[in-house]
Every structure is written in C-alpha cells, then in structure tokens.
Amino acid sequence: MKRREALVGVIEALHGEIDALKSNDIARLEAATARKLRCIEDAAACDHEEPTAELNDLAREAHRLNETCRIYVNLMTANVRRRLQVLAGSPNAPYRPTGAAAYA
16 A cells, blocks of 8 residues: 555545544444554555655645544543533533643
C-alpha cells in the first residue's frame, strides 16, 4: 500500500469515528478506530516515499479530523462528569482531581 492510500484510509476511518461518536455507536467506533490504527501503521511503513504537497495536505486533513474526534470525546467526558456530579448531589462542584498530594 502506498502512503497516499494509507492516509486516505486514515481520513475515511476518522470520518467513521466522528459518525460513530455522534450516534454513540460503540461497535462502529471500535471498528473505525481499528481501521485508523491499521492505516496509520501502513502509512508509517511507507517512510521511504518522498513527501509531496498532496501527502502533506492529506496528513493535515487527518490531523484536523483527529482533533475533531478529540473535541467530541472531551465534550462527552465533560457531559458525563457533569451528570455524575448531579447524581452525587453536587451540581456546581468544580472538577478537581483527587489524589494523595494536595496543593495549596
């Protein structure tokens, strides 16, 4: 597989991840993530290919889509945290990590 095809596969998989995140479809999310990881490995295996403007554009698009996925995951995490705070009876409690060390 050439790097271009691998990067196109990464982009397609990232679109699949975004769609799965939007619909809360865990099975599709797992499948898209597995495909994305395989395509990333395929792209990395083509490191002998000279970078071109097209490859750079594809890599930037993949990065942009990956950032979109990260934002969706962070929003979902914030929503779950807020719901848990409401269930715990502290709807206005700010998020604070717990641990052995406390900082003043």
